[in-house]
Amino acid sequence: MPELPEVETVRRTLKNKVLGKTIKDVNVFYDNLISYPDINTFKKEIINHRIKDILRLGKWLIFDLDDYCLLSHLRMEGKYFYKNIGADVTKHEHISFILDDMELRYNDTRKFGRMYLYAKDEVYEKPPLSKLGKEPWDLNVNYLKEKFCNKKLPIKTVLLDQSIITGIGNIYADEILFKSGVNPLKITNELSDKEIENIIANSKMILEEAINMKGTTIRSYTSSEGVSGLFQNNLLVHKRENLPCKICNTKIKRIKIGDRSTYFCPRCQQSNNV
DNA sequence: CCCGTGCCCTGGCGGC
DNA sequence: TGCCGCCAGGGCACGG
Numbered sequence A: 001m002p003e004l005p006e007v008e009t010v011r012r013t014l015k016n017k018v019l020g021k022t023i024k025d026v027n028v029f030y031d032n033l034i035s036y037p038d039i040n041t042f043k044k045e046i047i048n049h050r051i052k053d054i055l056r057l058g059k060w061l062i063f064d065l066d067d068y069c070l071l072s073h074l075r076m077e078g079k080y081f082y083k084n085i086g087a088d089v090t091k092h093e094h095i096s097f098i099l100d101d102m103e104l105r106y107n108d109t110r111k112f113g114r115m116y117l118y119a120k121d122e123v124y125e126k127p128p129l130s131k132l133g134k135e136p137w138d139l140n141v142n143y144l145k146e147k148f149c150n151k152k153l154p155i156k157t158v159l160l161d162q163s164i165i166t167g168i169g170n171i172y173a174d175e176i177l178f179k180s181g182v183n184p185l186k187i188t189n190e191l192s193d194k195e196i197e198n199i200i201a202n203s204k205m206i207l208e209e210a211i212n213m214k215g216t217t218i219r220s221y222t223s224s225e226g227v228s229g230l231f232q233n234n235l236l237v238h239k240r241e242n243l244p245c246k247i248c249n250t251k252i253k254r255i256k257i258g259d260r261s262t263y264f265c266p267r268c269q270q271s272n273n274v
Numbered sequence B: 001c002c003c004g005t006g007c008c009c010t011g012g013c014g015g016c
Numbered sequence C: 001t002g003c004c005g006c007c008a009g010g011g012c013a014c015g016g
Helices: A004-018 A039-046 A141-148 A155-159 A170-180 A193-212
Strands: A025-028 A034-036 A053-057 A060-064 A068-073 A079-083 A093-098 A103-107 A114-119 A253-257 A260-264
Touching: A004 A053, A004 A060, A004 A079, A004 A103, A004 A193, A025 A039, A034 A039, A039 A068, A039 A114, A141 A193, A155 A170, A170 A193, A170 A260
Parallel strands: A034 A114
Antiparallel strands: A025 A093, A053 A060, A060 A068, A068 A114, A079 A103, A093 A103, A253 A260
8 A cells, every 4th residue: 555645544544553562572484575774783682672753754654762773664565463462473474673562573575675773863865765756745836837847748757856855656646647637647757837837736645535535445454453445435536437427427438557556537637748 | 888689487367 | 369569557776
């Protein structure tokens, strides 16, 4: 459940479950999950720290461990489960944090998720966080105009570039462009100021609304705790190939842009001569 | 620097 | 049933 609203929902749920608890021990079952530091340093350094807070930047979860920060990216299918201490480790559980009275288990079928452990004073200065652009609520027209002015890629592709705007993924990119009346194939440096303003306003609006609805749940995940959102009922184009546009009844089209499925209304989104 | 491609992984689904 | 190709909400490393 990877985009910003889903990660924010996970953050809030996690915070309720594990805030103030201490990491007594850790078991790592899939070493590649840990991108930095090396696995032995990670296991040694993370023990005996208290979870002081859980923050988020873009799609990254940030566990504030006082002098360290643990970064966790869920990628496509990562999720957290809360288990009794000593509960059987199931398939697809790749790390277990043993806390005071429970185990926090990270489960990820496709093993795409990654974790980093940094000293707190350098976490924002190092990749991945140092490379992130602004969250939707921090955007302004001048910032985006500067980032867009030399981009010759389709706007759909650029909306997914986390170094420009962080937090938008494939679902919300389609929804934002639909609301903005912008064709996903439109070349980014050809967008008008008005179109950029619309994209900013709709990015904020759609992500805020999605957070309020606890995110979007499309594929039925097997009982992931606390993360079944309702925003899928509000989707206007994503996953609606060949269904009538909710505004104009034209059939929604699905195309590939940058190898990602892209859904749009050819009538509402003809901002372009493509 | 910009951009395109391949790759990392596993499982569900539809078609034959 | 079995097999096969396609699909999945992401992002990195590597080329030209």
